[in-house]
Amino acid sequence: METKDLLKKVRKIEIKTKRLSDHIFSGEYHTSFKGRGMTFSEVRQYQYGDDVRAIDWNVTARYNEPYVKVFEEERELTMMLMVDVSGSEHFGTKNQLKSEIVTEIAATMAFSATQNNDKIGLILFSDHVELFIPPKKGKSHVLRIIRELIEFQPKSKGTNLSQALAYLTNVQKKRAIVFLISDFITQDDYEKPLKMATKKHDVTAIRVFDPHEEKIPNVGIIPLQDAETGNIVLADTNDANVRAYFENHYKHQLAQCKEVFAKSGAGLVHTRVDESYVTKLLGYFKARE
Numbered sequence: 336m337e338t339k340d341l342l343k344k345v346r347k348i349e350i351k352t353k354r355l356s357d358h359i360f361s362g363e364y365h366t367s368f369k370g371r372g373m374t375f376s377e378v379r380q381y382q383y384g385d386d387v388r389a390i391d392w393n394v395t396a397r398y399n400e401p402y403v404k405v406f407e408e409e410r411e412l413t414m415m416l417m418v419d420v421s422g423s424e425h426f427g428t429k430n431q432l433k434s435e436i437v438t439e440i441a442a443t444m445a446f447s448a449t450q451n452n453d454k455i456g457l458i459l460f461s462d463h464v465e466l467f468i469p470p471k472k473g474k475s476h477v478l479r480i481i482r483e484l485i486e487f488q489p490k491s492k493g494t495n496l497s498q499a500l501a502y503l504t505n506v507q508k509k510r511a512i513v514f515l516i517s518d519f520i521t522q523d524d525y526e527k528p529l530k531m532a533t534k535k536h537d538v539t540a541i542r543v544f545d546p547h548e549e550k551i552p553n554v555g556i557i558p559l560q561d562a563e564t565g566n567i568v569l570a571d572t573n574d575a576n577v578r579a580y581f582e583n584h585y586k587h588q589l590a591q592c593k594e595v596f597a598k599s600g601a602g603l604v605h606t607r608v609d610e611s612y613v614t615k616l617l618g619y620f621k622a623r624e
Contacts, residue, residue, distance in 0.1 A: 344485050345478060345481050345482055345485060348438065348439060348442050348481055348485070349442070349446075349478065349481065351439065352439055352442040352443040352445075352446055353446045355443050355446075355613060356443050356444075356446035356447040356449075356450055357446070357450065363616075363617060363620035363621065366620070366624055367620040367623040367624060368412060368512050368537065368623075377404075377405050378391050378394050378402045378403065378404055378405065379402065379403060379405055380400065380401070380402055380403075381400075381401035381402060381403050382403075385403050386403075389403040389404050389405075390402070390403050390404075391403060391404045411452060411453060411454070412448075412451070412453040412454070412511070412512055413453065413454045413455075413456065413470045413507070413509060413510075413511040413512070414444065414445070414448040414453055414454065414455045414456070414470070414511065414512045414513075414514070415455075415456045415457075415458065415470065415503060415507055415511045415512070415513045415514070415536070416441045416444060416445065416455065416456070416457050416458070416480070416514050416516070417458045417460065417499055417500075417503060417513060417514065417515045417516065417517075418437060418441055418457065418458070418459050418460070418484065418516050418517075419437070419460060419461075419494060419516060419517035419518065420434070420459045420460065420461055420465060420487060420489045421460075421461045421462070421489070421491070421492055421493060421494040421520075421563055422461075422492030422493070422563040423494065423518055423520045423563055424437060424517075424518060424543075426545055426548075427545055427608060430608075430609070431608055432608075433518055433543050433544070433545060433608055436543050436606070436608050436612065437484075437516050437517075437543055438481070438484040438485060439612070440514075440516055440541055440543070440606075440612055440616075441457075441480070441481075441484055441514070441516055442477075442480075442481050442484065443616075444514050445477045445480055445481070446477060448512075449472070449473070449474060449477055452472065453472070453512075454470035454471055454472050455470060455471070455472075455476065455477060455480065456468055456469055456470035456471070456507070456511075457480045457483065457484075458499060458502065458503060459483065459484075459487055459489070460494075460495070460496075460498070460499035460502075461489045461490070461491040461492065461493055461494060461495070462491050462493030462494055462495040462498070463491060463495065463498055464498065464499060464502045465487070465489045465490060465491070466483060466487060467502075467506065468480060468483065470507075470511070492563045492564075492565075493563050493564075494517070494520060494521040494523070494563060495521065495523050496515075496517070496519070496521050496523060496525035496528075496529075497523045497524065497525045497527075497528045499515075500515075500525060500528035500529055500531070500532045501528045501531075503532055503536070504528070504531050504532050504535060507535075507536065510535060510536055510537070511536045511537070512536070512537045512539075513532065513536045513537065513538045513539065514539055514540075514541060515538060515539070515540040515541070515601075516540075516541045516543065517540070517541075517542065517543070518542065518543055518544055518548075519540070519542050519588070519592045520548075520563075520588065525595065526595045526598065526599070529595060529596070529599045529601060530598070530599045530600075532601075533599045533600050533601045538599075538601040538602065539601065539602035539603070539604065539619070540596060540601060540602065540603045540604070541604045541606065541612075541616075542592065542603065542604065542605045542606070543606055543607075543608065543612075544605070544606075544607055544608070545607070545608050546607055546608070546609060548585055549582070549585055550578070550581075550582055550585075551570070551572050551577075551578050551581045551582070552572065553572050553573060553578065554572050555571070555572060555573055556569055556570070556571045556572070556573070557569070557570055557572060558570075602619065602623070604616060604619045
C-alpha cells in the first residue's frame with residue numbers, strides 16, 4: 336500500500352473511531368475499568384455531609400477547625416490489545432471483512448484509553464506472535480498502532496491462541512486491561528493459558544464473526560477454501576445434510592468458546608460484521624458497572 340493511500344485509511348479510521356471514543360466509549364470505559372486504588376490529593380475544610388472518618392486531625396488541631404483529606408482515583412492503567420491477524424480474519428460476505436471490523440474496534444478501544452491517559456500496547460498474532468508494541472501513551476502512538484493494524488502483513492495464516500496468551504503473561508508483568516479480538520476459529524486448546532492470563536489481567540474477548548459462518552446459503556456446488564491451511568473442498572450446498580454439517584461444526588466451536596470463557600472468568604462479547612459493535616460493547620460496559 337502506498338504511503339498516501341495508507342495515510343488516507345488511517346485518517347478515515349481515526350475520524351470515525353475517535354468520534355465514537357470521545358462521545359460514547361471514554362466515559363463507559365473509565366467507569367467500567369477502575370484504577371489501582373485511591374491516592375491522597377489534598378485537604379480542605381470540612382463541609383456538611385462529609386465523612387467524619389476523613390477528618391485530618393493534625394491539620395484540624397493546627398487551624399482549630401475541621402479539615403478533611405481528599406482522595407482521588409489512581410487512574411493510570413495499561414491496555415493491551417491482542418489482535419488476531421490469521422487468514423480467517425480476511426473473510427467477509429457483507430460490506431466489510433472481519434479484519435476491517437477488528438481494526439475499527441481496536442482503534443476505538445485505543446482512543447478510549449488515550450482519553451483516560453492510559454497506556455496502550457499491541458500484540459498481533461497468528462499461530463505465533465507476529466508483532467509486539469510495548470505500552471505507551473499519546474496520540475502518535477495510537478496512530479502507529481492503527482497503521483500496523485491496517486498494513487501489517489503476517490508471515491503465517493494459522494491461529495494459535497495459546498501461544499499469544501502465554502506471550503502476554505510473560506511480557507506484561509503489571510496488571511493490564513486486555514482486549515482479545517479474534518474470530519476464535521482455532522484448533523488449539525487455549526483454556527489453561529486463558530485462565531493464567533485472567534488471574535493476572537482483566538481480560539475481555541471480542542469475538543467477530545460473519546453471518547455465513549453460522550449458516551451456509553443454498554447456492555449450489557461451490558469451492559470452499561480454508562483461509563488458514565489453503566485446503567479447498569467442493570461443497571454441494573443444495574444438500575441439506577451438507578449445510579447441517581457446517582452449521583453443527585460452527586455451533587460446536589461456539590459452544591466450546593463460551594465454555595472456556597465461562598470457566599476462566601474472562602468477559603466475552605459476540606459481534607457480527609453486519610451488527611453494531613458499538614451497541615454490543617456499550618451493553619457489555621454497562622453490565623460491568
